[in-house]
Amino acid sequence: MTFPTDKPRAAADTLRGGPRRRRVRTGVPLPLLVPALIGLAFLTVPLIALLVRTPWRSLPTQLTSPDVWQALQLSLICATLATGVSLVIGVPLAWLLARVDFPGRGLVRALVTLPLVLPPVVGGVALLMALGRNGIVGQWLDAWFGITLPFTTAGVVIAEAFVAMPFLVISVEGTLRAADPRYEEAAATLGASRFTAFRRVTLPLIAPGIAAGAVLAWARALGEFGATITFAGNFPGRTQTMPLAVYLALQSDPEAAIALSLVLLAVSIAVLAGLRDRWMSAG
Amino acid sequence: MTQTHAATGTSMEGLDARLVVDRGGFRLDVALTVAPGEVVALLGPNGAGKTTALRALAGLTQLSCGHLRLDGAELDRTPPEARPVGVVFQDYLLFPHLTALDNVAFGPRCQGATKAEARAQAAEWLDRLGLAAHTGAKPRRLSGGQAQRVALARALATRPRLLLLDEPLAALDARTRLEVRARLRRHLADFEAVAVLVTHDPLDAMVLADRLVVVEHGRVVQEGTPGDIARHPRTDYIAQLVGLNLYRGEADGHTVRLADGPHLTTTEILSGPVFVAFPPGAVTLHRERPTGSSARNLWRCEVAGLETHGDQIRADLTGELPLAADLTTVAAAELDLHPGAEVWATVKATQTHAYPV
Numbered sequence: 001m002t003f004p005t006d007k008p009r010a011a012a013d014t015l016r017g018g019p020r021r022r023r024v025r026t027g028v029p030l031p032l033l034v035p036a037l038i039g040l041a042f043l044t045v046p047l048i049a050l051l052v053r054t055p056w057r058s059l060p061t062q063l064t065s066p067d068v069w070q071a072l073q074l075s076l077i078c079a080t081l082a083t084g085v086s087l088v089i090g091v092p093l094a095w096l097l098a099r100v101d102f103p104g105r106g107l108v109r110a111l112v113t114l115p116l117v118l119p120p121v122v123g124g125v126a127l128l129m130a131l132g133r134n135g136i137v138g139q140w141l142d143a144w145f146g147i148t149l150p151f152t153t154a155g156v157v158i159a160e161a162f163v164a165m166p167f168l169v170i171s172v173e174g175t176l177r178a179a180d181p182r183y184e185e186a187a188a189t190l191g192a193s194r195f196t197a198f199r200r201v202t203l204p205l206i207a208p209g210i211a212a213g214a215v216l217a218w219a220r221a222l223g224e225f226g227a228t229i230t231f232a233g234n235f236p237g238r239t240q241t242m243p244l245a246v247y248l249a250l251q252s253d254p255e256a257a258i259a260l261s262l263v264l265l266a267v268s269i270a271v272l273a274g275l276r277d278r279w280m281s282a283g
Numbered sequence: 284m285t286q287t288h289a290a291t292g293t294s295m296e297g298l299d300a301r302l303v304v305d306r307g308g309f310r311l312d313v314a315l316t317v318a319p320g321e322v323v324a325l326l327g328p329n330g331a332g333k334t335t336a337l338r339a340l341a342g343l344t345q346l347s348c349g350h351l352r353l354d355g356a357e358l359d360r361t362p363p364e365a366r367p368v369g370v371v372f373q374d375y376l377l378f379p380h381l382t383a384l385d386n387v388a389f390g391p392r393c394q395g396a397t398k399a400e401a402r403a404q405a406a407e408w409l410d411r412l413g414l415a416a417h418t419g420a421k422p423r424r425l426s427g428g429q430a431q432r433v434a435l436a437r438a439l440a441t442r443p444r445l446l447l448l449d450e451p452l453a454a455l456d457a458r459t460r461l462e463v464r465a466r467l468r469r470h471l472a473d474f475e476a477v478a479v480l481v482t483h484d485p486l487d488a489m490v491l492a493d494r495l496v497v498v499e500h501g502r503v504v505q506e507g508t509p510g511d512i513a514r515h516p517r518t519d520y521i522a523q524l525v526g527l528n529l530y531r532g533e534a535d536g537h538t539v540r541l542a543d544g545p546h547l548t549t550t551e552i553l554s555g556p557v558f559v560a561f562p563p564g565a566v567t568l569h570r571e572r573p574t575g576s577s578a579r580n581l582w583r584c585e586v587a588g589l590e591t592h593g594d595q596i597r598a599d600l601t602g603e604l605p606l607a608a609d610l611t612t613v614a615a616a617e618l619d620l621h622p623g624a625e626v627w628a629t630v631k632a633t634q635t636h637a638y639p640v
Contacts, residue, residue, distance in 0.1 A: 180376075182372070182376055183376055183378060185343050185363070185376075186370070186372060186376040186378075187378075187389070187393075188342075188343070188362070188363040188364045189341050189342075189343070189363050189364075189366075189368060189369065189370040189438075190364075190369075190389050190390035190393055190437065190438075190441055191364050191365075191390055191393035191394050191441055192364055192389070192393045193364055193393075194364075196393060200389070201378055204378075204380040205378075205379070205380060
């Protein structure tokens with residue numbers, strides 16, 4: 001580590017032959033350096049290629065075409081709603097996992113985490129089995145309330161929430177575990193019920209963790225493809241989100257696909273910038 | 284004063300508890316009776332179970348058995364939020380996202396006051412504790428002493444019938460401690476209900492409390508006024524706390540025969556099991572066996588360790604009678620004391636104090 005503002009230390013290092021020692025310490029052996037550089041290139045070259053091949057001249061017209069605008073709008077709305085749903089049911093679930101000692105908690109946590117590793121397409125199929133017209137819950141929704149979820153915009157929100165919520169739950173649960181539970185005890189001795197303590201003490205204390213989890217879930221929902229196309233289909237204006245539009249456009253109009261991809265890349269960079277204090281400062 | 288049980292007599296007022304908490308290998312079993320207006324300190328070494336007792340009183344730890352009555356009302360099954368109990372935690376646990384005012388207003392708000400009422404009450408409490416200038420400050424902007432007073436105000440604002448303080452001065456540095464201790468003593472003296480504080484510091488306990496309850500290994504080993512306990516310690520822990528050498532033996536007139544052999548001569552005439560105590564300053568050390576000394580108590584010892592103790596040197600002696608002796612630096616140098624040195628220790632009978640077990 002170097003400390004650019006720490007002049008006395010730098011001076012002392014120089015006196016003790018610091019620069020030479022520093023070079024020795026940061027010297028990287030070739031068997032590590034070469035694969036590391038290949039890895040870096042592997043991750044960055046595709047993104048650079050995307051920028052290089054972007055049709056900058058036709059970009060304004062591409063981005064202002066009604067189709068793109070429609071897909072972008074739908075994506076933003078659905079990802080935001082999915083994040084909202086995740087917050088409303090995911091934060092209490094995280095609290096339950098972090099604060100209440102109940103039998104089978106380990107199993108419940110494993111079930112919550114499962115959608116993280118499950119192929120999203122499988123998630124879509126599973127959602128169809130549960131909420132489809134003939135699904136174990138969906139048939140009753142249809143019969144009693146006339147509600148049909150698959151292949152609707154609501155279906156997009158559900159598919160995205162299914163995939164994105166675990167990110168939020170895991171993030172919030174981690175924050176809750178790190179937060180001192182004795183603040184809740186202090187609130188109890190002041191006459192606060194457990195819910196009041198949660199609302200007025202715990203929630204404000206873990207707000208940064210919730211915000212980070214929400215951004216993560218939102219980004220995941222925005223990029224969701226497999227579960228969405230399986231459960232909600234691909235109807236422009238209704239269920240066709242940006243990732244679906246990108247995939248479709250690639251077959252007919254590659255320039256449009258690149259333009260759409262560029263928008264998603266910009267959003268991703270914005271998310272990363274928003275989270276940098278939380279995850280990038282450690283580096 | 285008590286709201287409902289006044290008719291049943293004054294014996295119902297205050298705290299009457301037997302706290303039993305079983306926790307895998309450790310058992311706390313402490314009986315505690317405290318009158319309104321009285322300040323009781325639970326004093327004991329770390330791990331004695333003091334904090335567990337406090338948590339049980341607050342309802343944060345469940346009783347395994349026993350009972351807990353406050354002003355005649357059974358509380359052992361009452362959840363913490365429904366108990367008329369206020370707690371000042373060791374590290375205060377002020378809510379970091381709220382100002383001092385809102386921290387103090389939290390309790391009244393939970394008890395049903397409107398936001399404006401709660402804030403007005405909170406402002407009054409902060410003013411009473413000399414914190415009017417800090418109402419808008421977040422906890423991290425407060426000094427240790429100020430945070431402690433905000434925590435006290437927050438606990439008092441719920442108008443508790445039982446005030447609990449967990450190591451109230453432990454988080455403070457030595458200089459603030461002195462000032463805060465004196466201030467806290469005044470506030471506790473003004474408090475009209477039951478106050479129980481937990482500490483491992485005998486000085487805090489003696490300054491703040493009317494009565495001490497000494498807890499070791501989950502049990503009460505001694506209780507009494509600070510003066511009583513300082514004069515008549517009953518365990519090694521208390522004797523060390525108050526700086527006395529303490530022995531237990533069988534008395535026969537002026538002589539006390541200790542369990543492992545040596546005799547002690549005292550001024551009191553007693554019989555049966557007794558304690559004998561004397562301060563380390565009463566011990567005189569000699570390199571040669573003293574001749575013609577009037578001291579009746581003479582033992583051959585070996586120096587096990589030396590440490591500075593204020594402006595004196597404390598010698599830790601083993602041998603016939605293990606004891607602590609205080610002597611001046613000059614005396615220690617003249618005697619050429621060093622670990623392993625052989626010495627003779629004498630104590631005048633008039634400086635010992637014997638009392639029945």
